[in-house]
Amino acid sequence: MIYIKLFLSFFQIGLFSFGGGYAALPLIEQQTIEVNGWITNQQFIDILTLSEMTPGPIAINAATFTGNQITGVLGGVIATIGVTMPSVIIVLLLAYFYFKYKNIKMVQGIIQGLRPAVVALIASAGLTIFLTAMFGHSEFPFQLDQLKIVSVVLFIIGIFLMRKYKLSPIQIMILSGISGIIIYAFI
Amino acid sequence: MKNNASLYKTLFKSTFFLSMFTFGGGYVIVPLMEKKFVNELKWITEDEMLDLIALGQSSPGPIAVNTSILVGYRMAGILGALVTVLGTIIPPLVIMSLLAYVYMAVSTNPIVNNMLLGMQAGVAAIIVNVVYNMASRIIKQKKIVPIIVMILALIAGIILQVNILWLLSISGVIGAITTYITLKNESTKEDKK
Numbered sequence: 001m002i003y004i005k006l007f008l009s010f011f012q013i014g015l016f017s018f019g020g021g022y023a024a025l026p027l028i029e030q031q032t033i034e035v036n037g038w039i040t041n042q043q044f045i046d047i048l049t050l051s052e053m054t055p056g057p058i059a060i061n062a063a064t065f066t067g068n069q070i071t072g073v074l075g076g077v078i079a080t081i082g083v084t085m086p087s088v089i090i091v092l093l094l095a096y097f098y099f100k101y102k103n104i105k106m107v108q109g110i111i112q113g114l115r116p117a118v119v120a121l122i123a124s125a126g127l128t129i130f131l132t133a134m135f136g137h138s139e140f141p142f143q144l145d146q147l148k149i150v151s152v153v154l155f156i157i158g159i160f161l162m163r164k165y166k167l168s169p170i171q172i173m174i175l176s177g178i179s180g181i182i183i184y185a186f187i
Numbered sequence: 188m189k190n191n192a193s194l195y196k197t198l199f200k201s202t203f204f205l206s207m208f209t210f211g212g213g214y215v216i217v218p219l220m221e222k223k224f225v226n227e228l229k230w231i232t233e234d235e236m237l238d239l240i241a242l243g244q245s246s247p248g249p250i251a252v253n254t255s256i257l258v259g260y261r262m263a264g265i266l267g268a269l270v271t272v273l274g275t276i277i278p279p280l281v282i283m284s285l286l287a288y289v290y291m292a293v294s295t296n297p298i299v300n301n302m303l304l305g306m307q308a309g310v311a312a313i314i315v316n317v318v319y320n321m322a323s324r325i326i327k328q329k330k331i332v333p334i335i336v337m338i339l340a341l342i343a344g345i346i347l348q349v350n351i352l353w354l355l356s357i358s359g360v361i362g363a364i365t366t367y368i369t370l371k372n373e374s375t376k377e378d379k380k
Contacts, residue, residue, distance in 0.1 A: 059249040064280050064283035087253050087272075105366070106367075108241060112362055113336070116325050121355075124341070134308075177305050181305065
């Protein structure tokens with residue numbers, strides 16, 4: 001049944017995303033695109049886009065939206081419960097031991113060990129997002145005539161504004177959205 | 188705890204409003220949570236809050252959700268944790284459900300389409316920037332093991348397509364071993380003193 005599958009997939013995403021919202025991206029990509037084929041690359045980026053523009057944790061946003069895309073409102077609720085439940089269980093267990101022993105060095109050490117791998121995984125999901133934004137797909141081979149010049153320009157300007165003027169993600173989203181509307185209206 | 192009902196109400200209200208009006212995920216919500224519970228309500232001491240935040244970052248799942256669970260548990264046990272987790276997930280759940288509905292209705296509209304196309308480039312820039320910041324933080328530590336793990340995981344993930352769960356498990360074991368060695372070294376040093 002789709003609801004059970006949806007719940008289990010997002011339970012897995014919640015269970016293995018160490019290090020905050022972006023860490024969930026590679027897992028969401030794996031579960032919803034590669035394993036189950038529920039959404040397309042394009043929709044994956046749209047989900048990320050909308051998550052950046054709305055308040056709340058990105059993983060929750062993505063879970064709600066993906067669930068909604070697949071089976072409607074109930075799907076959104078189930079995916080959200082699925083992605084949250086591992087947190088509730090594990091955090092409460094950790095909290096119990098923490099308040100009992102007040103020692104979290106080992107746990108922190110393991111997490112610090114995970115961090116470089118998590119960065120690599122986010123980079124890998126980021127590559128899919130980048131390639132889809134620039135070429136419209138993320139599978140080899142890439143042809144130069146598929147390259148979307150407008151996207152390349154907006155990408156470079158975005159990076160520049162963030163690094164030089166410290167613009168926030170939401171400001172980047174608004175600017176790139178408006179640019180898209182204006183530029184594509186003329187070409 | 189003088190009044191349970193008002194405690195639950197404050198817990199729910201605080202987490203609900205933080206989640207409702209904070210853009211940008213855990214890294215933005217958590218400092219605001221600290222401000223609310225440590226500075227304004229004075230329910231939790233600064234030191235303890237830092238431990239709770241570390242604990243929240245060490246657990247899988249969204250950091251904002253984890254930290255709110257910890258605050259709820261600290262103040263009012265399991266029930267408190269349930270209250271704060273609901274406060275944190277209800278706003279994005281409602282907002283995103285509405286947005287998903289709107290998205291399905293308008294995503295074929297040409298203007299919306301052009302906007303999303305522009306935003307794709309923006310999202311690509313944001314995520315590349317995030318990865319750059321995270322990777323440079325690891326490189327700046329100048330420790331050899333994390334850098335090697337990062338490079339190997341990158342190769343294994345992108346070129347060899349190794350399963351994510353394997354990568355996480357192996358690097359977790361490496362983290363456990365290096366922590367064990369450093370903790371042991373520290374304790375032998377202290378013994379010598």
